[in-house]
Amino acid sequence: MRHIISILLENEPGALSRVVGLFAQRGYNIETLTVAPTEDETLSRLTMTTTGDERKIEQITKQLNKLVEVVKLVDLSEGPHIERELMLIKVKAIGAQRAEIKRTADIFRGQIVDVSPSVYTIQLTGTSDKLEAFIESIGAGCVLETVRTGVSGIARGEKVLSL
Amino acid sequence: MELISGGDMLVRALHEAGVEYVYGYPGGSLLHVYDSLYKQSAVKHVLVRHEQAAAHMADGYARATGKAGVVMVTSGPGATNTITGIATAFTDSIPMVVISGQVMSHLVGDDAFQETDMLGVSRPIVKHSFAVRRPEDIPEIVAKAFYIANTGRPGPVVIDIPKDMTMPNERYEYVYPKKIKMRSYTPPQRGHSGQIKKAVELLLAAKRPVIYSGGGVIIDGSSDKLRALVDRLNFPCTNTLMGLGAYPGTGERFIGMLGMHGSYEANMTMHNADVVICIGARFDDRVTNATSKFCPDAKIIHVDIDPSSISKTIIADVPIVGPVGAVLDEMMALLDEANETPDAEALETWWKQINEWRERHGGRYEKNDSQLMKPQEVIEAMWTATKGDAFITSDVGQHQMFAAQYYKFDKPNRWINSGGLGTMGFGFPAAMGIKMNFPDDMVVCVTGEGSIQMNIQELSTCLQYGIPVKILCLNNGSLGMVRQWQDMNYEGRHSHSYMESLPDFVKLVEAYGHVGIRVTDRDQLPQALEDTFGKYNDRLVFLDVAVDETEHVYPMQVPTGSMRDMWLSKTERT
Numbered sequence: 001m002r003h004i005i006s007i008l009l010e011n012e013p014g015a016l017s018r019v020v021g022l023f024a025q026r027g028y029n030i031e032t033l034t035v036a037p038t039e040d041e042t043l044s045r046l047t048m049t050t051t052g053d054e055r056k057i058e059q060i061t062k063q064l065n066k067l068v069e070v071v072k073l074v075d076l077s078e079g080p081h082i083e084r085e086l087m088l089i090k091v092k093a094i095g096a097q098r099a100e101i102k103r104t105a106d107i108f109r110g111q112i113v114d115v116s117p118s119v120y121t122i123q124l125t126g127t128s129d130k131l132e133a134f135i136e137s138i139g140a141g142c143v144l145e146t147v148r149t150g151v152s153g154i155a156r157g158e159k160v161l162s163l
Numbered sequence: 164m165e166l167i168s169g170g171d172m173l174v175r176a177l178h179e180a181g182v183e184y185v186y187g188y189p190g191g192s193l194l195h196v197y198d199s200l201y202k203q204s205a206v207k208h209v210l211v212r213h214e215q216a217a218a219h220m221a222d223g224y225a226r227a228t229g230k231a232g233v234v235m236v237t238s239g240p241g242a243t244n245t246i247t248g249i250a251t252a253f254t255d256s257i258p259m260v261v262i263s264g265q266v267m268s269h270l271v272g273d274d275a276f277q278e279t280d281m282l283g284v285s286r287p288i289v290k291h292s293f294a295v296r297r298p299e300d301i302p303e304i305v306a307k308a309f310y311i312a313n314t315g316r317p318g319p320v321v322i323d324i325p326k327d328m329t330m331p332n333e334r335y336e337y338v339y340p341k342k343i344k345m346r347s348y349t350p351p352q353r354g355h356s357g358q359i360k361k362a363v364e365l366l367l368a369a370k371r372p373v374i375y376s377g378g379g380v381i382i383d384g385s386s387d388k389l390r391a392l393v394d395r396l397n398f399p400c401t402n403t404l405m406g407l408g409a410y411p412g413t414g415e416r417f418i419g420m421l422g423m424h425g426s427y428e429a430n431m432t433m434h435n436a437d438v439v440i441c442i443g444a445r446f447d448d449r450v451t452n453a454t455s456k457f458c459p460d461a462k463i464i465h466v467d468i469d470p471s472s473i474s475k476t477i478i479a480d481v482p483i484v485g486p487v488g489a490v491l492d493e494m495m496a497l498l499d500e501a502n503e504t505p506d507a508e509a510l511e512t513w514w515k516q517i518n519e520w521r522e523r524h525g526g527r528y529e530k531n532d533s534q535l536m537k538p539q540e541v542i543e544a545m546w547t548a549t550k551g552d553a554f555i556t557s558d559v560g561q562h563q564m565f566a567a568q569y570y571k572f573d574k575p576n577r578w579i580n581s582g583g584l585g586t587m588g589f590g591f592p593a594a595m596g597i598k599m600n601f602p603d604d605m606v607v608c609v610t611g612e613g614s615i616q617m618n619i620q621e622l623s624t625c626l627q628y629g630i631p632v633k634i635l636c637l638n639n640g641s642l643g644m645v646r647q648w649q650d651m652n653y654e655g656r657h658s659h660s661y662m663e664s665l666p667d668f669v670k671l672v673e674a675y676g677h678v679g680i681r682v683t684d685r686d687q688l689p690q691a692l693e694d695t696f697g698k699y700n701d702r703l704v705f706l707d708v709a710v711d712e713t714e715h716v717y718p719m720q721v722p723t724g725s726m727r728d729m730w731l732s733k734t735e736r737t
Binding site for chain 1: 282283286287290291292294311345346347348469470471474475
């Protein structure tokens with residue numbers, strides 16, 4: 001099962017390499033990873049998605065918690081949460097295709113952020129599933145390039161991950 | 164306000180952290196620090212002959228005293244040579260602080276002379292590591308390094324110091340923190356009371372219980388508490404390879420080591436138990452054999468300070484995260500309060516069964532009629548000669564298992580071996596680290612002619628500092644454990660397990676200025692041991708003892724089997 005693990009990490013050089021190294025070293029899989037400083041500049045917020053059965057995820061969270069620079073950690077998939085991913089996608093857009101792609105982008109609430117005579121660059125935000133559904137709708141054949149940020153997530157309601 | 168250089172800060176901070184000895188080797192990046200060492204006498208430096216040995220010396224010291232050992236090496240090869248030693252300490256949860264020099268900050272990343280990314284190279288085998296970026300941070304980093312290394316589940320910590328952080332002419336204010344508090348690091352102080360209560364209820368209701376304890380009990384300094392629990396409950400107790408000595412080896416309730424080369428009675432007791440309480444051990448694969456067949460009828464209670472050890476390989480029915488000592492205190496208090504005792508009748512039946520197993524196999528091996536000795540009898544003779552009270556270090560292989568099986572450790576912190584990583588070359592420098600700190604105690608390194616050659620250069624260090632350790636080399640002229648596996652699994656094809664062109668060890672150690680004694684016949688051993696611990700007491704003695712090369716270590720668990728599936732001799736299986 002897919003899990004979204006959210007981590008508050010000391011914003012120090014080398015901290016990220018410990019997190020990533022742990023996954024490589026113990027044979028865990030990272031599907032996506034996003035990291036950036038928070039409003040408190042001493043802390044970074046890191047979101048990663050990974051897959052595994054309950055026992056494996058338990059080991060992953062325990063091992064992460066053992067890292068001295070990991071301040072706090074939560075498995076967002078354990079409760080109601082919001083997840084978002086941003087994608088920039090460059091697609092071939094010629095002739096009749098141009099209108100069709102524009103329509104599809106509208107349906108998915110995407111924005112065309114750059115235009116050339118034969119290419120659209122579209123910005124799309126949503127869950128990972130939604131981004132994949134968009135690619136499927138326009139047809140993988142016309143995709144020239146995609147770049148995705150990886151998942152960011154936050155718990156719904158009052159629950160916060162902070163010190 | 165007094166201003167001092169980064170190098171002086173480092174040495175002063177080590178002194179404040181309680182460091183007496185530093186084991187190391189100088190080099191370009193650390194020369195400012197070595198100059199700071201020269202100018203004082205509180206922190207003594209021991210010059211090894213290879214940096215790996217420095218790490219093992221610090222490790223031996225840490226295992227015997229419970230306090231972090233300190234290593235100091237230069238950048239590049241100096242640092243990378245410690246890697247095996249750091250990994251050895253990491254695998255066995257041994258506190259250590261490694262100070263590695265680094266090239267000038269402005270050269271980092273330029274592939275400068277003797278530059279290695281030490282933090283990157285050591286990352287998977289340290290508990291934590293620090294890079295010094297400002298000289299004035301040095302005292303705080305040192306204090307944090309010791310705090311992290313010594314607390315919780317201990318482990319090695321690396322401090323990487325670029326040379327420009329230690330410039331003699333750049334001076335800063337020295338402030339050593341009185342107390343360390345880290346928001347992201349808070350080791351557990353006690354176990355969960357509800358879980359401890361559940362554990363006590365299970366223990367009191369058990370009909371066929373066993374206490375399985377490991378190195379965590381020794382690290383926590385809680386052997387007395389373990390002994391009190393075992394004796395109070397009248398339960399059988401088995402120790403892991405790392406846990407030997409936590410419960411007395413000659414104690415009546417001790418059923419021997421468990422696992423791959425564990426005693427027949429310990430493995431049978433584990434397999435047939437209905438309640439297993441594991442204290443400060445981690446269900447290592449050398450203990451459990453096939454996890455799917457492990458203790459089929461048992462409820463498992465697991466006490467460990469590291470939550471990631473719990474339910475990693477064996478699912479615990481009652482997990483207790485906490486320091487062993489605090490958890491045992493709470494258990495004893497609950498037992499006092501409950502004023503109940505375990506089912507005496509069931510225990511009597513259980514003990515009867517265990518004693519039958521003991522009689523069936525026990526610590527048995529076949530003696531030779533010839534003068535060529537079995538390795539086991541050499542260990543037994545050494546146990547007698549040292550009255551069972553020596554610090555015994557070992558290298559890795561058959562001699563290690565024979566020492567673990569046949570030297571009965573009655574005290575904790577006396578059996579010093581690389582249990583988790585299995586590092587050949589560990590025993591000798593570890594023994595040196597211990598002897599320097601326990602000059603009045605007997606310290607013996609049990610080794611083989613294979614392992615000893617992995618750090619034999621330290622004979623020179625021993626002469627320089629006068630470290631009279633005793634080396635007992637069980638010389639069978641082959642890599643015994645490899646040979647045993649080749650006998651058992653490869654139809655006796657001894658691929659590269661035979662040691663050709665062995666040196667004359669007696670001449671070799673004499674060349675280093677020590678005493679060498681060669682023993683080929685059984686009749687020579689008593690005198691040799693007497694001389695080793697008698698007239699040569701203040702000298703390093705290398706006892707090179709010829710032993711039967713065909714001997715195997717038994718019992719030995721059958722791969723993919725349960726704990727009770729064992730070879731008991733070359734021809735007998737359970």
